[in-house]
Amino acid sequence: MDSTNTRGFRIPRSRTFETHRALREQFLAAVEPLVLNTYNHSAKVRADFEAEFAAEMGARYAVAVGSGTFALFLAMRASGIGAGDEVITVANSDISTSAAITNCGARPVVVDVRASDYTIDIDQVEARVTPKTRAILPVDLHGHPADVKALRPIAERHNLKIIEDAALATGAYDYGRPVGAFADATAFSLAPFKPFGSAGNGGIVVTDDDEIYQNLCLLADYGHAPRGPNQPAAYQNYIAEGYNVPLDALQAAIMRVKLPYLKQWTAKRRAIGSALEAGLAGTSARTPQLRPESAPTFRSFTIRVDRQLEVHQRLREAGIEAVIHYAPPITHYSVYAGLFPNADQLPVTERLGREIVNLPVSPEFTDEDIEYMIDTTRSIIES
Ligand SMILES: Cc1ncc(COP(=O)(O)O)c(C=O)c1O
Structure with missing residues (x-):
């Protein structure tokens, strides 16, 4: 079994499987009710994980979805980024970063990074702001926090949202606060090779913003809304075209065990x-x-x-x-x-x-x- 886990490397990229084996009993206890109970239990486990993760990140809200890629995209859409908009970001990242922008119909505009910590060069951002700019997307590459606090005044001056890509930075702090504290919305990845990885795929967005949170919930749930006043109880109502991409509850159960x-x-x-x-x-x-x-x-x-x-x-x-x-x-x-x-x-x-x-x-x-x-x-x- 070991040879498949390490792929023959003496020092593999990750030895998380050792930790997972040590947590075996806790995992099995967390997962069993999901398999044996009704589907309703899944929603509760996911909601519990969201609340616990939000608390760990010092945020008011969290919405857990199927991947970090999707978390970032949904955070952009929930922040109102759409066709014709421009978003300032960096070019030394995963394609998920730029794709989160283009998949909203917006255009990524790249600036250079700092040689010191490889994150967005704050001093280059303002020169790239145009009337079409709607947001800045800094990336905490390799787990190094981008200086989002220093980006804040630029965002305020130009009425821009900051959506932080913290896919690689779960657990990092900046200025004494968990990463994401200075952004409007922050996306984390729960993929296995990430600092806080599940046993499959996953992603989670945190925000303090009521409107972004409501949009996230709406978009993550097909765009489903409460029934209109004159509709029969059995009918549906949709106020947006959304997606069906919740974090799988089995992963949520595993992440609840791991979070402490x-x-x-x-x-x-x-x-x-x-x-x-x-x-x-x-x-x-x-x-x-x-x-x-x-x-x-x-x-x-x-x-x-x-x-x-x-x-x-x-x-x-x-x-x-x-x-x-x-x-x-x-x-x-x-x-x-x-x-x-x-x-x-x-x-x-x-x-x-x-x-x-x-x-x-x-x-x-x-x-x-x-x-x-x-x-x-x-x-x-x-x-
Ligand atoms: C910087 C960055 N952003 C976003 C992602 C996407 O995360 P996921 O693999 O969970 O979709 C990755 C994945 O490697 C990443 O490195």
């Missing part, structure tokens, strides 16, 4: 990040420099190296499941040909795309695992 451990797992991810940073100091690898106010999580630990593809391949040959996230920048994808007129004016984004290599981080890693990763990475980049 999030803080301790995040602390372990941070400790692994610190150990890797210290262990690679003095080598040619550049490590992320995070703002002192931020308390990141590490979905992975990113190093920047000169021989990216070679280092990536040699790490994998040595049993370390390194990945390259995300390269090239989304501006290069064929599907976006011609969409980004300033694609050649993103020097930091381009450089990161050529240099980044992501080392695995998983709370289950032992001191020996981390030592092996440090020694192996040092010897590969120094040879």
Whole structure:
């Protein structure tokens, strides 16, 4: 069984399966009533998870859906983004980020990122605001919080919404508050390789905004509304075209078991990040420099190296499941040909795309695992 879980890597991207095995009894107890009771129980389990997750994030509301991709898209739609609008974002992200915008009929407008922590360069945002701009979509890449607090005054000046992509940052804090605290709506992913992953797919949006919350509920439930005054009780009424994409209740049950451990797992991810940073100091690898106010999580630990593809391949040959996230920048994808007129004016984004290599981080890693990763990475980049 182990060989399939680690895919043959000595240090796989994730060892969450070990934690899941340790939680076996709790998982089975949480899942059993869902299988044996009526379907009504599912809605309650999902609602309980939403309330508990919102509380953990210091938010008033949460709506759990089928994936992080969908959470981000729904957050955009619920914030009123639609055809003809422009949304300012970054190009060093997953395609889910830009697709959340284009799938609303809006146009992504990209700005460069900071070389220090790879998140949106706040100083470039205002120059890109046009009369069509409706929102800003910062990404907490790799678990590094974007400086959303600093974006807030820009958003206020131009009446823009901020929708934060925290797919990789569940558990991170900024300015003493959970990520998402400074955005109008924030989307998290519950996919297995994310810092707070389920046993399948999932995503969740948090917000403090009553209107966004009502829109989220409406859109996530087909657009279903209470009956009109003159309608027979058996008839339906829809006031929007929505979707049927709730988080599967089995995943909600699993995430309820996991939520109380999030803080301790995040602390372990941070400790692994610190150990890797210290262990690679003095080598040619550049490590992320995070703002002192931020308390990141590490979905992975990113190093920047000169021989990216070679280092990536040699790490994998040595049993370390390194990945390259995300390269090239989304501006290069064929599907976006011609969409980004300033694609050649993103020097930091381009450089990161050529240099980044992501080392695995998983709370289950032992001191020996981390030592092996440090020694192996040092010897590969120094040879
Ligand atoms: C930055 C970012 N946003 C959004 C997503 C989408 O999340 P999901 O895989 O749950 O759809 C991902 C997934 O990798 C991501 O990395």
